[in-house]
Amino acid sequence: MLSPEESVDGGTPPPPAPAPGRRRAPVAILALLLVAVTAVGGVLVARLHERVGQWQSSSTRWEALATDAGRSAGAARAELARREADLAATERQLSTATARISALADEKARLADDDASRRQLVAYQERVQDAASRVTAALGRCVARQEQLITYLSDARAYAADDLERYRGDVETVCSAATDASDALQRALDAG
Amino acid sequence: MRAALLGGALVVLVAGCGVVPGAPAPVPTSVVPPLASPSMAAARSGDGFDDEQRIALRLRAVSCDGLATGSGFAVDAHTLVTARHVVDDATSVQLSTYDGHDALATSVRVAAAADLAVVRTRDALPAASALAADDPEVGDDVTVVGYPLGRALDVTTGHVTAVLDDPLDENTGVVMIADATVEPGSSGSPVLDDEGHVAGVVYAKGRYGSTYFVPVSTLRSMLDDDDAFVPAPGCS
Numbered sequence: 001m002l003s004p005e006e007s008v009d010g011g012t013p014p015p016p017a018p019a020p021g022r023r024r025a026p027v028a029i030l031a032l033l034l035v036a037v038t039a040v041g042g043v044l045v046a047r048l049h050e051r052v053g054q055w056q057s058s059s060t061r062w063e064a065l066a067t068d069a070g071r072s073a074g075a076a077r078a079e080l081a082r083r084e085a086d087l088a089a090t091e092r093q094l095s096t097a098t099a100r101i102s103a104l105a106d107e108k109a110r111l112a113d114d115d116a117s118r119r120q121l122v123a124y125q126e127r128v129q130d131a132a133s134r135v136t137a138a139l140g141r142c143v144a145r146q147e148q149l150i151t152y153l154s155d156a157r158a159y160a161a162d163d164l165e166r167y168r169g170d171v172e173t174v175c176s177a178a179t180d181a182s183d184a185l186q187r188a189l190d191a192g
Numbered sequence: 193m194r195a196a197l198l199g200g201a202l203v204v205l206v207a208g209c210g211v212v213p214g215a216p217a218p219v220p221t222s223v224v225p226p227l228a229s230p231s232m233a234a235a236r237s238g239d240g241f242d243d244e245q246r247i248a249l250r251l252r253a254v255s256c257d258g259l260a261t262g263s264g265f266a267v268d269a270h271t272l273v274t275a276r277h278v279v280d281d282a283t284s285v286q287l288s289t290y291d292g293h294d295a296l297a298t299s300v301r302v303a304a305a306a307d308l309a310v311v312r313t314r315d316a317l318p319a320a321s322a323l324a325a326d327d328p329e330v331g332d333d334v335t336v337v338g339y340p341l342g343r344a345l346d347v348t349t350g351h352v353t354a355v356l357d358d359p360l361d362e363n364t365g366v367v368m369i370a371d372a373t374v375e376p377g378s379s380g381s382p383v384l385d386d387e388g389h390v391a392g393v394v395y396a397k398g399r400y401g402s403t404y405f406v407p408v409s410t411l412r413s414m415l416d417d418d419d420a421f422v423p424a425p426g427c428s
Contacts, residue, residue, distance in 0.1 A: 047212045058216035069223040094240040101239075105292030106344035109250055112286065112294075113342065116252060116259050 124188075131185040138178030145171040244347065244384055245290045246319035249274075250339040251311075251380065253282035256427035263338030265382040265390065266317040273411065274380030275395045276302040276309045277362075281427045285311060289318050290345055301421035303414050306406055307362040307395040309380075310421050321382060324389035327407040328352045328368070336372045336394060336403060338381025348372045353402065360396060360404070367404055368392055374403045 149171050152159055249272055251262040262278030264287075272287070279285050285297035295315040302309040328334060332352045340346050350372030358367045370383065374397050383392035383405045392405035414420035 044212060051213055051215065055213070055216050058219055061219035065219060065221075065223060072223070098240040101241075101291050102344050105288065105290060108292045109252070109288045109339075110342070112288070113252060113259060113261065116254055116286070120254065120259065 128185065128188050131181065131188050135178065135181040135185050138174070138181045142171070142175035142178040145174050239291065241290055243319060243321075244335065244337050244382075244388055245345055247321040247382065248290060248337040248339070248345055249295075249317065250288045250342070250345075251278055252286040252288075253279050254284045254286070255281045256283065257281070261339065261342030261377045262379045263377065263381040263394070264311065265337075265380075266320045267323070267390075267415070268320050269316045270313050272311050272313065272317065273382075273393060273415075274309050274311060275393065276307045277395070278379050279309050279311065280424050282424065283426055287311075287313060287317075291318070293318070300424040302424045303421050305364045305420065306410050306414060307379075308393060308406060308411060308414060308421075309424065310415075321384075322389045323412060324385050324387070324391045324408050327409050328383075328385055328391045330355060332391075333386045334370050334372055334391060335384040335386075336370070336374055336378065336381050337384065338374065338378040338394065340375035340378045342377045348374065350403070355407075358404075362395060363406055363410065365410055366407065367395075368407050369398060370403045370405065371401060372403050373401045378403075 145167075149164075149167060152164055152167060156164060247265045249264045249266060251264050251274055253260045253262065260278065260282075262274055264272040264274035264278075266272045279300045280302045282300065285300055287295040287297060289295065293315075295313045295317060297311045298314050299312045300309060301311075330352050334350055334352055336348045336350070338346065350370045352368055352370050354369040355366050356369070358364075372383075374381065374394055376397065378394050378397070381394040382390045383394060383403075385391040390408055390411075392407050393411060394403055394405045396404040398404055
């Protein structure tokens with residue numbers, strides 16, 4: 001295919017010569033571009049340098065903080081271990097103390113049991129003693145009345161028969177009471 | 193053209209700023225480590241005893257025929273529950289607590305329909321127990337706290353093994369059996385469930401280490417009935 005010029009003129013015209021100002025334009029653009037890139041690069045380098053400083057400072061502070069935290073953690077672990085040891089010792093002491101309290105409570109209760117038993121025994125002995133005294137007194141009265149009755153009977157003609165019979169009944173009553181007291185004593189002894 | 197170049201330079205500058213990393217975050221001035229504190233392994237009162245030990249009471253029943261010991265437990269500051277046969281013929285009842293303190297009984301009332309008794313005290317009791325809402329079931333864990341043989345406070349554990357009518361005819365309704373070991377002197381001990389609530393009251397020791405106890409439902413019904421307990425007959 002032919003271009004339009006070839007179809008009209010039948011030949012190739014020479015290219016137009018560039019103007020002097022237009023030839024310097026790329027150089028200027030490149031120069032400006034270089035300047036701009038240089039400026040931007042300078043700014044970037046300055047910013048990067050500033051950030052590097054900031055990060056280095058931050059890193060240093062973090063490192064110091066980590067060191068302090070490590071020391072604190074170590075101290076805290078040591079304190080925790082000490083407190084746990086104290087707690088274990090205290091729990092052992094508490095366990096010993098509660099066991100001792102229980103033992104003392106048991107000992108006290110048993111002593112109170114013994115005391116109550118002794119009180120009961122004393123009360124029983126007092127009851128037996130009272131019963132024995134009553135038996136002794138009743139038997140004494142019985143014997144005295146019987147002796148008196150024997151005296152009366154040895155001179156029966158001197159007394160009225162009805163009076164002697166009444167006295168005999170009284171003696172039997174007194175001696176029966178003595179027998180009852182003796183039986184009560186025996187029952188008390190059997191129960192004891 | 194120059195404007196375009198200037199714009200391009202600005203674009204490059206802005207893009208270049210994007211390449212620069214941001215400023216570091218502020219560094220804290222100190223680090224507070226988590227506070228680790230040792231903890232107590234078991235929940236105890238201030239004196240080192242468990243609640244189950246604090247509610248248990250030792251009874252000394254002095255009767256005309258001699259002296260007997262039993263166990264009981266507080267249901268409020270001045271009331272305790274025990275077994276009827278521990279106190280029914282007593283002329284006086286003396287109490288002692290887990291830590292050896294004494295308490296004086298002011299009245300003793302016994303139940304006719306169960307081997308249960310209620311004792312009122314003049315002195316305040318150290319701790320009261322809560323009653324379980326329901327009876328335990330066969331297989332449930334139980335703990336018995338009391339003074340077997342009148343000796344030191346003792347805690348035994350076991351499981352509920354049976355529910356049956358009382359073979360001793362001491363109680364109306366059913367009673368329960370557990371395989372926790374008891375001895376004479378344990379009568380009146382609380383049977384505690386796994387939450388520490390009273391699930392029954394020991395009244396007899398069976399064969400092969402078994403324990404007979406009145407279930408808490410019976411105890412509840414009697415405590416709610418003003419006529420269920422009458423003054424103990426005592427002896428003369």
